Amino acid sequence: MSKPYVYFFGNSNAEGDPARKDILGGKGSGLAEMTKLSIPVPPGFTISTEVCSYFYEHNNHYPEGLEKEVLTKLSFVEEVLGTKFGDIKNPLLVSVRSGARISMPGMMDTILNLGLNDKTIEGLIAQTQKERFAYDSYRRFIQMYSNVVLDIDIHKFEALLSAKKKKAKVTQDVELNAQALKELVGEYKQLVKKTTGKEFPQDPFEQLWGAIGAVFHSWNSPRAITYRKIHHIPSQWGTAVNVQAMVFGNLGDDSATGVAFTRDPSTGDKEVFGEYLLNAQGEDVVAGIRTPSPLLGDAPSSHSLEKTMPKACKELCDFFERLEKHYKDMQDVEFTIQKGKVWILQTRRGKRSAKAAVRIAFDMVQEKMISQEEAILRIEPAQLEQLLHPMIDPEAPKEVIAKGLAASPGAVSGEVVFSPETAEKWVEGGHKVILVRAETSAEDIHGMHVASGILTARGGMTSHAAVVARGMGKCCIVGCHDIQIDSEHKYMMVNDKKVHAGDLITINGTTGEVYLGVIPTVQPKLDQYYEKLMTWVDEVRSIRVRANADTPHDAKVARQFGAEGIGLCRTEHMFFDPERIDVMREMILADTEETRRTALSKLLPMQKQDFMGIFKEMKGYPVTIRLLDPPLHEFLPQTSKDLAELAHKINVSFSKIKQKAKGLSEFNPMLGFRGCRLGVAYPEIYEMQVQAIMEAACEMVQKEKMDLIPEIMIPIVGDVKEFDLIKERVVKICKEVLEKYKLHIDYKVGTMIELPRAALTADQIAKSAEFFSFGTNDLTQTTFGISRDDSGHFLPKYIETGIYDVDPFVSIDQKGVGRLIEMAVELGRKTTPDLKIGICGEHGGDPSSVEFCYRTKLNYVSCSPYRVPVARLAAAQAVLKK
């Protein structure tokens, strides 16, 4: 690493290159950029991310010379402002903030008012003539610093504050007078001494280095690690530290602080969306403790900034426009107005809902700000999914029990939980939960991550809960004042209703409404912006997108989302239908081929009906049907009681059923008697299925005069001879059916590639198989030697400790499983150059996996219907990124 370690900004000049976010971090880059754009930014300097990396690589030591550089740059700040750090007459106060390459709410955010001590406070009082303000700043500083740097529980300070308010017989912080605050400062300092055994540091430089160290340390806090894990941020990136002169939004009613999005982050509407608090510091807005007022609005009752400080408001809006034009993207801006003067403290790419992302991208193309390709790259594919999920059925009867701010759209039902820990535990136990909190903070991230939805009692549209939930694409309502939470006794009062932990509620993040119980949902109507954007997407992408769908209903949804065929139709789910399962069981318990065939002949018309329905919905798009895959014992009842019932129902002795069930049970069913191994042992099962498929196809061709491409897929193939044996029978049945109907239908017989051996011998298998489809779930399980069902004991820890970069069941493990896929593609196409190859594991809807599939030259990906648009977008982005 080379110097400089520290980059000054101020006076329309910045040492750092704003393009180097890797050095300056996101916040530092924005400050440098804005300074260069002559937007009023308090001067300061950025300690580069490289120092952070150095710090961790050298056992928490700073590089030689850092201290000197910091002092030099600090003197530049002093020069601009004519103040001096630690000066008792006109002291320079600074904020210290972390700033990683990507905004990370999991990290230390801010220490304000740094530089205050028992002496400099006198200077601050002298300069501002506001004693109350000065002591309030000092006590806030002690509180923040002690918490963040000295690691003292914040509640201890809150308790002293509460006691002080009680003593003064007031309820609000602002009601405390200067004397009380001065006393509080003394009590705070005593608390520090009692807890740490040392005085609260009075030396501003000691304070400064303490804060800088705390920022670096916060990079590896559990919260930050969790956040990085969720968002796949490499730990070696490190954070920068921004030290910046303080400006004050709390110097009176001519001062204010706020945050704003340059467009509506929820809808994408092209209008500034912001909130502010009069006479407050920035942290008050973000924390959501006071509910802020909107920036714009001229209604008589409005407390908008537009009305209270029209000039500042206009100036602010001009800055927003300049910033947006400069960055060509919607910005999330923090500002402070100090005695009427507007300061911009931060600008960054604004987080937005999927709906807003689409709308903004579309609008910016219209505004000629960005190209269609850029618009496509602007949408995060995973986020798109939230657009597509069900919304509350407008026809359904429902009672609104509460209403808050619609912070992140969608509609979900789940059991109420009041702590992130409970959320995690219940979700692990298979429940869907709604996390209900007074407000959220970074400590809640892990709970928010697992919850289906989030509901908070306090906070605005830019509060922590709102911002994080939108980022996660999670349904969220904030500022729902109708609820009062008693988290100790695990219930909440919703107006006069008592809702306990575990009770079911439904939240509507699109409207902000809360309902009791589970309210049915319907498919959302996708707006014109989405439709238009997806036509651009489809023009760009080259890889096809199909859906995994087992029923005509799924097939229909898949078509609505733009699926170009079915990549995986699992036939076994069809057997779990209550009226079919007993016939299936009869088949399984049969002793002879003959009795097995009798049972199968009852299943034939049912399967045929299923396939007709699916063919009909798919209107000529290819449909890949996988023959029976799971081991037969999965279809049998699990308990003795249920087995006895079954024995009675199908008139077989209990002991026989029990013996048969025992005979079928397996030590490792994943690696057992399943897939084509069943097909080899009991040819009649696959014969029935193939007959059902082909008869369904023939009848659709006859009745509906439609084109059809049935693709019959053999699972768990490990050797070409295995495939050949089954293919021969499949072809025989197909021929017989086609002859019976006197029809010609093109059909294909192909295979899953879901075992390492299939991938390794793909050149052989391609001699017979007419298509490949990667079953990446099983391929991941066998390649890693991990049973997904049993991985709970160790996989979370593996991801947490970074042994695995990503969960290999979510995103294709490109080094291992991906290598096998590449080999199989290469070997298969060596035999058959135009071999059709797809993927139908859950990875098919994962954006980075889609990109991998594109690079590996697959013909299509197949995923769950709701992820089809995600995959389409990811596929287009893959092309553009290349």
Place this chain on the structure above:
Amino acid sequence: MSKPYVYFFGNSNAEGDPARKDILGGKGSGLAEMTKLSIPVPPGFTISTEVCSYFYEHNNHYPEGLEKEVLTKLSFVEEVLGTKFGDIKNPLLVSVRSGARISMPGMMDTILNLGLNDKTIEGLIAQTQKERFAYDSYRRFIQMYSNVVLDIDIHKFEALLSAKKKKAKVTQDVELNAQALKELVGEYKQLVKKTTGKEFPQDPFEQLWGAIGAVFHSWNSPRAITYRKIHHIPSQWGTAVNVQAMVFGNLGDDSATGVAFTRDPSTGDKEVFGEYLLNAQGEDVVAGIRTPSPLLGDAPSSHSLEKTMPKACKELCDFFERLEKHYKDMQDVEFTIQKGKVWILQTRRGKRSAKAAVRIAFDMVQEKMISQEEAILRIEPAQLEQLLHPMIDPEAPKEVIAKGLAASPGAVSGEVVFSPETAEKWVEGGHKVILVRAETSAEDIHGMHVASGILTARGGMTSHAAVVARGMGKCCIVGCHDIQIDSEHKYMMVNDKKVHAGDLITINGTTGEVYLGVIPTVQPKLDQYYEKLMTWVDEVRSIRVRANADTPHDAKVARQFGAEGIGLCRTEHMFFDPERIDVMREMILADTEETRRTALSKLLPMQKQDFMGIFKEMKGYPVTIRLLDPPLHEFLPQTSKDLAELAHKINVSFSKIKQKAKGLSEFNPMLGFRGCRLGVAYPEIYEMQVQAIMEAACEMVQKEKMDLIPEIMIPIVGDVKEFDLIKERVVKICKEVLEKYKLHIDYKVGTMIELPRAALTADQIAKSAEFFSFGTNDLTQTTFGISRDDSGHFLPKYIETGIYDVDPFVSIDQKGVGRLIEMAVELGRKTTPDLKIGICGEHGGDPSSVEFCYRTKLNYVSCSPYRVPVARLAAAQAVLKK
């Protein structure tokens, strides 16, 4: 395929090239060779194996022109002998025999006397002046032909024969006179007409083509298919058909027939070992119906050929010497003496016991017949194993209940079964069985294959049972006249003792003794020939051979068999010891790291003791110790009752134990929480094990002043980061222990490669791992997606139907698993060119797998102690074959 289809031999001249066994088959090649050597062979011709392939490829049709060729070659035979096929005055009679490239007892063997009919028999009578002989030949022909070609149950003929003897009041076939046999011929022909609706064929050419067709059909009989499967003979090889003029060993007391080995097939002694029957046809010897006399021997009581026909015997022995010199190997020869003239009917490489194989190879080197290298290649590695298995403890008290011929050496105990079907069923159920039969035939092969040993009441040393058992390397006693079997009531009388099916007996194939119950065994003393041969072997081979050994005892045995280290020491078996298992369970059930450590500290001294014992036995050879591998639930009791007992014993509540056991249970334990995943979750377990290993090593170095190379092996690694995490801790513990003892010991930390992902990312793993060891059992399971424990439902069928050429759990699947091994070696050595790589799966002792490992440039193979010599030999052969 090109002509000729048929190859004549006779008159010291042969059309076929004896080297082309692929065309002539083994028997045909031998006949051509012997004819060329001017050894007296009845003239005849061989229809090539290519005709057989053509026959199967063309829907059972012969190639155009075959018939004409057969007639031409038949006329050559007639010319040599001056007889004519079908001639009523001087008819040519022929034998028709199958003859594949490799001798296959599973196939049709012989039809004799073909060409006889109601008219030609008159010519035979006129020529031989022996009416009884002629009718006996005719009735034998009808019986054989009807059975083999017309598929009529042989027992129907036997019944008529029995009735005839009863009527004539005689007990032996030979006592029936000409008239009775003539009548029997009439009855046989009626039986044929009644059963088939057609007359027995009188046209000799119809007979000939019928027999030829039957030979070709017999190639695909179930028996033949089973045999091919066991011996890995490709089905496309096909069989030849040998048609040869008849000579008669049953023309009176100047005629005889027999078989001989040019050296003793059981001990390898250099002396002719043969048996003959006076006045008999060849089939009588092989079938073992009459007990034959020895060829040599001049004791006064002896009925040896040496005494009864000294001239013929000497002539025969001269031929044997010439044949052995020519083939440079021990021969198995069939001969017939017709009225004093010796004819050789067949010669082939003689099957021999392992002991004999070693001795013969050694002697032939001394005799300068073959080189040392050839001697090495002469021993089948798999066969060697039988030399090494335990023999009856000479000190053990035992009662001999019966004695037979020591047909195949070794000693085994097992439950008595009387049918091959029962043998299969019981063995599937986990039993060890001894198959007891009056005599065996090809139908018994499947039962012999699964039995631990074979005992027959009848037959000689060259009977079917003896030959097949020796080939299989199975302990076998034949001709045990002391036993009388009642297979219907499932018991046998052994002199006056009744032994039921399921009773335990022990058989000693080295002495021919049968004992009741289980007799203890001891390690055999290996003879000087073996020791010498193995020194040649070790000079040739380049790949090292280690053993898998978990105890000092195993280590000792391994060293005795020449193991050059331990390739796999499984530490978990040490925990199953009754006095340790409860401590282990205490550890597993512990709630905290602290209580876990307390239990582990009790296990530490025990493990340390184990390792000290093993190091001591291995005297400085490397010892690879694998850290704990199986999932923890394997150590817990399985039933509620046992759990309750455990709860009581270790003073923990039952409900807690039950809950813990449930928490640990898994859907697919093979792919679950095991191997290094345990090490990541509970570092203290591996820490204890590493401490035990290193402390044991240090104490051995201190006390015994020995060199030591402990190799610590991490199981189930799938990612280098996983390995790194554990290696770091291992190294830390090792350092601490070495510092404590103030010693320097070289140790290595390496990894199993047993998951596809480990193989695929071997270049990464090799950055940290100091050695690789392929765990081919798990690698096969994951690559195939087959749980070996659950494969019983389909794997046998897969092997039977040829979907898998070989059982991949026995011999490395070179196309799939082997490909991964090759990749891992290549990638690993790309990172570390001199990386030490071995294999420690069960495949390490499989000869073809050893050859694969040699080609793949592994440093060593490791296998069970008893297979160490097998692996050494296979390793040397691999070098020589290259």
